[in-house]
Amino acid sequence: MNKLNLRTNKKNEIIDITEDIRRLTESSGIKNGICTVFCPHTTGAITINEAYDSSVKTDLMFSLDKISPVYKEFRHAEGNSDAHVKSSLIGLSLNLIINKEKLIIGQWQGIFFVEFDGPRNREVYVKFISE
Amino acid sequence: MNKLNLRTNKKNEIIDITEDIRRLTESSGIKNGICTVFCPHTTGAITINEAYDSSVKTDLMFSLDKISPVYKEFRHAEGNSDAHVKSSLIGLSLNLIINKEKLIIGQWQGIFFVEFDGPRNREVYVKFISE
Amino acid sequence: MNKLNLRTNKKNEIIDITEDIRRLTESSGIKNGICTVFCPHTTGAITINEAYDSSVKTDLMFSLDKISPVYKEFRHAEGNSDAHVKSSLIGLSLNLIINKEKLIIGQWQGIFFVEFDGPRNREVYVKFISE
Numbered sequence: 001m002n003k004l005n006l007r008t009n010k011k012n013e014i015i016d017i018t019e020d021i022r023r024l025t026e027s028s029g030i031k032n033g034i035c036t037v038f039c040p041h042t043t044g045a046i047t048i049n050e051a052y053d054s055s056v057k058t059d060l061m062f063s064l065d066k067i068s069p070v071y072k073e074f075r076h077a078e079g080n081s082d083a084h085v086k087s088s089l090i091g092l093s094l095n096l097i098i099n100k101e102k103l104i105i106g107q108w109q110g111i112f113f114v115e116f117d118g119p120r121n122r123e124v125y126v127k128f129i130s131e
Numbered sequence: 132m133n134k135l136n137l138r139t140n141k142k143n144e145i146i147d148i149t150e151d152i153r154r155l156t157e158s159s160g161i162k163n164g165i166c167t168v169f170c171p172h173t174t175g176a177i178t179i180n181e182a183y184d185s186s187v188k189t190d191l192m193f194s195l196d197k198i199s200p201v202y203k204e205f206r207h208a209e210g211n212s213d214a215h216v217k218s219s220l221i222g223l224s225l226n227l228i229i230n231k232e233k234l235i236i237g238q239w240q241g242i243f244f245v246e247f248d249g250p251r252n253r254e255v256y257v258k259f260i261s262e
Numbered sequence: 263m264n265k266l267n268l269r270t271n272k273k274n275e276i277i278d279i280t281e282d283i284r285r286l287t288e289s290s291g292i293k294n295g296i297c298t299v300f301c302p303h304t305t306g307a308i309t310i311n312e313a314y315d316s317s318v319k320t321d322l323m324f325s326l327d328k329i330s331p332v333y334k335e336f337r338h339a340e341g342n343s344d345a346h347v348k349s350s351l352i353g354l355s356l357n358l359i360i361n362k363e364k365l366i367i368g369q370w371q372g373i374f375f376v377e378f379d380g381p382r383n384r385e386v387y388v389k390f391i392s393e
Contacts (some may be wrong), residue, residue, distance in 0.1 A: 001163075001230040032263075034298050034391055036165050036226045040237030042181040047350040050304040059336045059343035060350060067198055067329055067351075074190045081190035088178040088191060089198075093226045095298045095355045097389040099263040104387060106302030125235060127228040129165055129262050131391050132294075132361040167296050167357045171368030173312040198329055205321045212321035219309040219322060220329075224357045256366060258359040260296055260393050 002028075002126040008118035011083075012065070014057040017124060018110045021096070024126050025103045033130040035096040035103070040125060043083035043117035045090035051110025064089070064116075083116035090114055098128065133159075133257040139249035142214075143196070145188040148255060149241045152227070155257050156234045164261040166227040166234070171256060174214035174248035176221035182241025195220070195247075214247035221245055229259065264290075264388040270380035273345075274327070276319040279386060280372040283358070286388050287365045295392040297358040297365070302387060305345035305379035307352035313372025326351070326378075345378035352376055360390065 002024050006015055017037075025035060039046045050056040068085040076084070094111070097104040105111065113124055133155050137146055148168075156166060170177045181187040199216040207215070225242070228235040236242065244255055264286050268277055279299075287297060301308045312318040330347040338346070356373070359366040367373065375386055 001228055001235065032389075034165075034296075034389060036228055038226070038228055038235070040235070040240060042179070042187070042237065042239050048304070048354055049346055049350050053338055053340075055337035055339070056304070056343060056346050059333075059338050060347055062333065062335055063330055063343070063347040066333070068194055071190075071193065071197070073193055075186035076184055076190050077186070078184075081187060081194070084180055084187050085191055085194040088180050088221055090350055091222055091353055092179055095226050095300070095357050097263055097298055097300055097387055099389070104263065104300070104302070106304065108304050109302060125228055127163075127165060127230070127262075129260055129391055131389075132359055132366065165296075167359055169357070169359055169366070171366070171371060173310070173318070173368065173370050199325055202321075202324065202328070204324055206317035207315055207321050208317070209315075212318060212325070215311055215318050216322055216325040219311050219352055222353055223310055226357050256359055258294075258296060258361070258393075260391055 004124040006122040008115035008120050010118050012061045013115040013118055015113045016051055016110045017113050021111050022103050028128045030098050030128045030130050031101050033098045035098055036127045037094045038125040039092035043087055044122055045087045045092050045114040046094045047090050047112050048109050050108045052108050080117045086116045135255040137253040139246035139251050141249050143192045144246040144249055146244045147182055147241045148244050152242050153234050159259045161229050161259045161261050162232050164229045166229055167258045168225045169256040170223035174218055175253055176218045176223050176245040177225045178221050178243050179240050181239045183239050211248045217247045266386040268384040270377035270382050272380050274323045275377040275380055277375045278313055278372045279375050283373050284365050290390045292360050292390045292392050293363050295360045297360055298389045299356045300387040301354035305349055306384055307349045307354050307376040308356045309352050309374050310371050312370045314370050342379045348378045
């Protein structure tokens with residue numbers, strides 16, 4: 001199992017980890033198989049979206065704050081339930097395909113770690129399975 | 132393939148299945164690999180979130196009812212389209228990493244079956260793949 | 263790695279790809295394992311929901327338009343940020359279980375490619391891993 005270590009800088013932040021995953025894929029020696037990317041944090045998430053225009057990340061975060069606002073009815077004492085909800089909405093486990101030694105994602109796609117309750121030190125776990 | 136059998140007791144309910152998955156992992160004999168957890172129901176879901184403070188589960192369900200309310204425009208005759216929407220938002224397939232015979236999740240994380248249209252008898256399917 | 267080619271016809275559309283995945287499963291020769299279904303597009307998604315009553319698809323799309331509307335604050339110049347948000351909410355990677363040469367999904371479930379920014383030509387990638 002491989003680990004990425006990330007440092008996030010604010011409450012809502014998207015960190016592009018595509019090149020980290022690509023580097024791990026190449027050094028894994030795997031030819032064909034899959035790769036599981038897992039976020040072990042309850043206020044973070046893993047997703048894939050457009051990496052080319054960074055305004056997509058901005059708009060995604062804007063919408064997520066509308067979708068999961070802070071409600072006065074929340075009971076969790078830490079006050080970050082909006083972040084927990086966003087984590088389950090976006091999801092924290094992703095499966096990628098490795099084909100002919102290459103990580104297969106779309107032309108405009110990037111793999112993102114999504115921080116909903118930073119700044120924090122974060123980890124991402126990566127596991128390769130050969131076919 | 133392994134199956135868990137669950138009984139849910141109300142419309143919205145979160146059942147912690149972490150120990151069930153851990154027990155299956157240990158009895159599988161797998162050393163390193165991945166584990167797919169799958170919900171075969173269209174008004175249930177599988178997610179991971181904080182297991183320590185149960186108020187996170189309460190707040191998650193509260194927000195999901197705001198995010199996916201019952202709309203008068205719904206056409207599905209069973210009247211549970213809000214539950215179908217929640218199922219696709221949260222997701223029903225999850226991939227976990229097994230490392231050195233251990234199920235790898237974060238310190239505060241638990242694996243949840245999420246019921247959106249109970250009470251019902253439910254199943255969760257679990258499949259292990261060795262590296 | 264297998265590829266499905268799809269043609270979508272409008273902005274919001276759900277295409278049932280269950281039979282395509284089933285056919286690929288049977289021709290793969292795999293007995294027991296998993297199957298990763300991946301969408302390489304940033305305004306599409308993959309989900310599972312009820313296939314039997316098509317009004318579930320209609321209601322799902324209706325709700326998603328409410329959950330992720332077009333905001334005037336959006337910065338992405340292409341004007342389709344609502345579609346990018348929906349893609350990350352629904353998710354674009356799914357793991358299925360293959361057991362005794364059969365694709366395992368629930369009785370009422372179908373596997374859907376979800377188009378949020380059509381009409382377009384789309385691909386879905388499918389990878390099988392034997393246990």
